[in-house]
Amino acid sequence: MRRNIVAGNWKMNKRFEEANELVNDLMDCLEKIDDLKAEVILCPPFPYLELCTDMSQESYFAVGAQDVSEHESGAYTGEISASMLESLGLDYCIVGHSERRAYHHETNAVVANKVKQLLANKISPIVCCGEVLSEREADKQFDVVREQISESLFGLNAEEFGKIIIAYEPVWAIGTGKTATPEQAQEMHAFIRSIIKEQYGAEVADNTSILYGGSCNAKNAEELFANPDVDGGLIGGASLKAEDFAKIIISFK
Ligand code: PGA
Numbered sequence: 001m002r003r004n005i006v007a008g009n010w011k012m013n014k015r016f017e018e019a020n021e022l023v024n025d026l027m028d029c030l031e032k033i034d035d036l037k038a039e040v041i042l043c044p045p046f047p048y049l050e051l052c053t054d055m056s057q058e059s060y061f062a063v064g065a066q067d068v069s070e071h072e073s074g075a076y077t078g079e080i081s082a083s084m085l086e087s088l089g090l091d092y093c094i095v096g097h098s099e100r101r102a103y104h105h106e107t108n109a110v111v112a113n114k115v116k117q118l119l120a121n122k123i124s125p126i127v128c129c130g131e132v133l134s135e136r137e138a139d140k141q142f143d144v145v146r147e148q149i150s151e152s153l154f155g156l157n158a159e160e161f162g163k164i165i166i167a168y169e170p171v172w173a174i175g176t177g178k179t180a181t182p183e184q185a186q187e188m189h190a191f192i193r194s195i196i197k198e199q200y201g202a203e204v205a206d207n208t209s210i211l212y213g214g215s216c217n218a219k220n221a222e223e224l225f226a227n228p229d230v231d232g233g234l235i236g237g238a239s240l241k242a243e244d245f246a247k248i249i250i251s252f253k
Contacts, residue, residue, distance in 0.1 A: 070113035096128045
């Protein structure tokens with residue numbers, strides 16, 4: 001089902017006590033929201049997942065991981081499997097983030113494997129896509145995003161695809177303070193929905209939540225979320241302060 005979603009990607013930030021404080025502050029903020037119009041997902045670093053799943057029992061957020069192994073289990077030192085995430089009660093996991101693509105060799109084929117592991121464990125993948133600046137300057141952003149989505153996701157059947165959340169994150173906008181304009185976001189989100197429609201039909205396309213990410217903050221969220229094909233955001237920097245994150249959560253009309 002298509003729904004509004006605001007997911008916070010903490011990346012590699014916060015020590016344990018700070019994480020605890022952030023979640024507590026966020027719980028206070030969520031408590032004060034009368035009419036919550038979005039599903040809220042926190043994606044903390046692995047060591048804080050259990051803290052967050054425990055606290056989520058008393059609040060209005062779900063929990064996701066920032067990454068998962070493409071392998072099922074075994075001799076993969078340092079890796080975390082989808083089954084481990086499932087055993088902690090997680091519902092979501094980010095895959096294909098541009099930072100993992102850039103620094104950890106995460107190709108579309110690897111993303112496809114991770115998605116399969118997650119789906120086998122009933123975890124919804126939040127699959128990131130997006131072009132780098134040189135690709136946008138060369139007007140190749142649509143080709144790049146089409147390739148990322150088709151290579152990592154179009155091996156799924158329609159039922160499996162129904163569990164996917166897409167996050168469009170133009171790499172030039174991540175952590176740079178340079179947000180895509182609402183027009184640029186809407187244009188790409190509509191394009192993404194159109195290729196999903198080509199592959200799986202109108203119903204699946206209409207039901208897919210497509211989030212925007214890249215310097216989305218308390219000031220620009222409302223304008224971005226007002227677009228018909230923007231169903232929320234994947235928030236990095238602005239998810240590290242409870243009040244800022246809460247303002248983004250209430251940015252839906
Ligand atoms: P940002 O990061 O909001 O700090 O730009 C978004 C992301 O990378 O998910």
